[in-house]
Amino acid sequence: MKYLLVAFIGLFSLTSISQNVKLPVDTTVVTSHSVSIKGKNINYTATTGTQPVYNENGEAVASLFYTYYKRSGIQNTENRPLVISFNGGPGSASVWMHLAYTGPRVLKIDDEGFPVQPYGVKANPHSILDIADIVYVNPVNTGYSRLIEEGDKKQDRKDFFGVQADIKYLAGWINTFVTRNNRWLSPKYLIGESYGTTRVSGLALELQNSHWMYLNGVILVSPTEIGIERGGPVEVANRLPYFAAAAWYHNKLPATHQNKDLDELLPEVEEYAINTVLPALVKGGFTDAATKQEVASQMAQYSGISEKVLLQNNLAVPFRYFWKELLREDGGYTVGRLDSRYLGIDAKEAGDSPDYNSELTSWLHSFTPAINYYLQEELNFKTDLRYYMFGPVHPWDRSGDNTGENLRQAMAQNPNLDVLIQAGYFDGATTYFNAKYTMWQLDQSGKMQDRISFKGYRSGHMMYLRAEDLKNANDDIREFIENNLPKEGQSAKYQLN
Numbered sequence: 196m197k198y199l200l201v202a203f204i205g206l207f208s209l210t211s212i213s214q215n216v217k218l219p220v221d222t223t224v225v226t227s228h229s230v231s232i233k234g235k236n237i238n239y240t241a242t243t244g245t246q247p248v249y250n251e252n253g254e255a256v257a258s259l260f261y262t263y264y265k266r267s268g269i270q271n272t273e274n275r276p277l278v279i280s281f282n283g284g285p286g287s288a289s290v291w292m293h294l295a296y297t298g299p300r301v302l303k304i305d306d307e308g309f310p311v312q313p314y315g316v317k318a319n320p321h322s323i324l325d326i327a328d329i330v331y332v333n334p335v336n337t338g339y340s341r342l343i344e345e346g347d348k349k350q351d352r353k354d355f356f357g358v359q360a361d362i363k364y365l366a367g368w369i370n371t372f373v374t375r376n377n378r379w380l381s382p383k384y385l386i387g388e389s390y391g392t393t394r395v396s397g398l399a400l401e402l403q404n405s406h407w408m409y410l411n412g413v414i415l416v417s418p419t420e421i422g423i424e425r426g427g428p429v430e431v432a433n434r435l436p437y438f439a440a441a442a443w444y445h446n447k448l449p450a451t452h453q454n455k456d457l458d459e460l461l462p463e464v465e466e467y468a469i470n471t472v473l474p475a476l477v478k479g480g481f482t483d484a485a486t487k488q489e490v491a492s493q494m495a496q497y498s499g500i501s502e503k504v505l506l507q508n509n510l511a512v513p514f515r516y517f518w519k520e521l522l523r524e525d526g527g528y529t530v531g532r533l534d535s536r537y538l539g540i541d542a543k544e545a546g547d548s549p550d551y552n553s554e555l556t557s558w559l560h561s562f563t564p565a566i567n568y569y570l571q572e573e574l575n576f577k578t579d580l581r582y583y584m585f586g587p588v589h590p591w592d593r594s595g596d597n598t599g600e601n602l603r604q605a606m607a608q609n610p611n612l613d614v615l616i617q618a619g620y621f622d623g624a625t626t627y628f629n630a631k632y633t634m635w636q637l638d639q640s641g642k643m644q645d646r647i648s649f650k651g652y653r654s655g656h657m658m659y660l661r662a663e664d665l666k667n668a669n670d671d672i673r674e675f676i677e678n679n680l681p682k683e684g685q686s687a688k689y690q691l692n
Contacts, residue, residue: 216579220247220258220343224576227267230299230318232325238267239299239324243576245339246372248364256350259368260339262289262574263330263376264299273380276327276411276676279369281334283390283419285361286588288338289331290566291558292388292416296659297323297669298331300573302565307536308660310561316569321669327384327676330372334361334394336586339578357592362397363405369398370406382680384412386672389625389656392418396598399605399612409687412679413602414615414672415633417625417656421599423636425629428476431511435468435497436461437626438517441535442499444621447521449496457620457653464497465628476510514623515548529553534655535621554655559584603638606646610687613646615675617668619658620651627651648675 223244230237242263247255269275282291294316295302301319305311323329333340335355342350354360373379387395392415402408415421425433442448443460452460475482475490482490491505498505499521500512508516518535522528527544531537531554539553563584570576606612614637618630634649650671652658659665681687 216581218245218258218339218341218578218580220245220255224574226573226575228299230320230322230324232299232320232322234320235325237299237325240265240267241299241574243570243574246368246375247343248335248368249371250354255343257335257342257355257364258340259335260333261330261372262293262298262570263328264324265328266324272328272378274382274680276382276384276680277373277378278323278327278329278384278386278676279372280329280331281365281385281387281391281394282337283388283392283394284337284585284588285334285356285390285394285591286337286583286586287390288566288582288584288586289333290338290562290582290584291657292386292659293331294562294565294569295657296416296665297329297386297672299324300569301665302561302660304561304660306662308534308557308654308657310557314561314564314568316565316573319665321666323669323672323676326673328378328381332365332368334365334588336588337583338586339580339582340586341580353592356588356590358393358397358594358596358598360592361394362401362598365394366398366401366406369402370408373408379408382411382676383408384414384676385410386414386416388416390419392416393421393596393598396421396602400601403605403608409609409611410605411611411681412613412615412675413605414617414675415630416617417619417622417658418616418630418633419625420596420629421602421633422596423599423633425632425636428473428479429632431476432468432473433626433628433632434512434514434517435472435494436464436628437620437623438498438500438512439464440620440627441517441530441623442497442521444536445499445522445525445530447499447525452496461620465631467493467497468628472510480509513547518549518623519546531555531623531655533622533624534619534657534660535623536655558657558660599633599637603643606638606643610689611679611681613675613679614648615672616647616649617658617671618649618651619655619664620653622656622658624656 225242227240245258245260248257250256282289299322300316303315385395399413491502494505495502518530529539529549532552534554537554541550616630618627620627652664654661654664659668
């Protein structure tokens with residue numbers, strides 16, 4: 196590795212909330228690297244730094260830490276895609292997809308995603324850097340990103356910590372980044388994970404309407420509701436396919452279902468949830484006893500949860516109870532929320548929810564040392580500032596979340612804008628079937644359904660932690676981008692059949 200450039204540009208200083216450590220607001224550190232992707236050597240530069248957020252008066256009010264990977268030797272970037280990557284939380288740093296999914300370096304973990312020592316990073320042979328440049332962005336109070344506050348000067352938290360505020364200031368930051376790096380002519384894609392899907396869905400329209408920046412694609416990884424209503428019976432019925440997937444993984448289904456592959460089992464459960472469970476739930480307490488008993492019996496067959504427990508909960512077993520109950524009689528382990536392949540140990544087997552999220556503790560086990568090592572030792576970004584894996588962003592204003600409708604409207608206004616949805620079957624926080632529901636509800640006109648696609652994987656919320664899905668999911672993004680790019684001379688317009 197060769198260090199090319201270290202430049203400190205800003206006049207301001209950035210102060211940590213928890214430490215009296217200052218960092219220049221406008222900073223770049225550039226290093227050069229290479230990686231083998233799909234058997235081909237790819238040379239690239241990595242730029243780490245901080246770039247200001249400006250208010251309406253042109254004053255720097257915050258600075259965001261980012262990492263920008265750019266393939267070397269590309270003379271003309273007008274046909275070179277740029278992928279802008281956000282994680283979620285809200286309050287989560289960009290570390291997750293940066294060091295485990297699309298970037299050129301990934302965690303040293305086992306093939307199923309569990310921590311191994313010594314900690315560290317290794318080459319990612321599946322990165323999308325061969326076909327697209329990538330920038331990983333940390334919103335305010337995540338990673339090294341901070342508000343600019345000197346002395347008595349304080350920023351209004353409402354300008355940053357909420358659905359609408361987050362979208363507004365990040366759109367301005369993206370505008371500045373694209374201008375500084377001369378990427379206005381490049382095809383542009385947003386990718387967001389978890390709450391990041393709320394963020395990028397809103398950004399798609401904000402960038403079009405406020406910055407006149409039109410995108411080519413949006414990728415939603417383990418999407419949230421993005422403002423699409425799904426409460427009551429719909430929300431409860433939508434749980435069953437995830438229950439079935441998790442129970443199948445832990446061999447808790449009867450042989451007739453356990454012996455089926457997921458590709459065969461899950462469509463069957465989905466149809467049952469829509470056509471039988473939902474109508475029974477809609478009638479509530481007026482569902483006749485025989486029907487309720489019959490539905491409970493079949494749900495037990497699909498979920499690994501007893502009829503008795505289902506009836507005690509009026510067919511609506513809460514997620515947290517499921518994570519506690521599924522293996523209660525099989526060693527007393529709990530299963531993970533974000534990835535139900537992970538097991539936990541509680542103080543006692545009794546109770547209605549796990550003591551902790553077993554998957555998250557496992558992930559922090561490997562991600563935290565890796566990102567702190569990687570940024571300072573391989574990318575040469577030196578600072579004593581604390582890297583916030585999860586930062587202080589609460590209370591978060593969730594009002595006015597119309598981001599799903601924002602995304603639909605952005606697609607309607609822009610014929611070039613397509614959407615890819617990715618989800619893991621064993622994710623109990625943002626379930627794969629709710630992701631499908633999002634896809635179905637995103638455009639109720641049906642006129643854009645050929646521009647929205649779904650891909651499922653045999654892992655959880657961060658499906659890319661599993662080696663097989665790391666390859667498959669990156670290949671799906673690569674295919675999405677390559678198929679989405681307009682052919683030379685192709686106009687962005689609708690045509691009558």
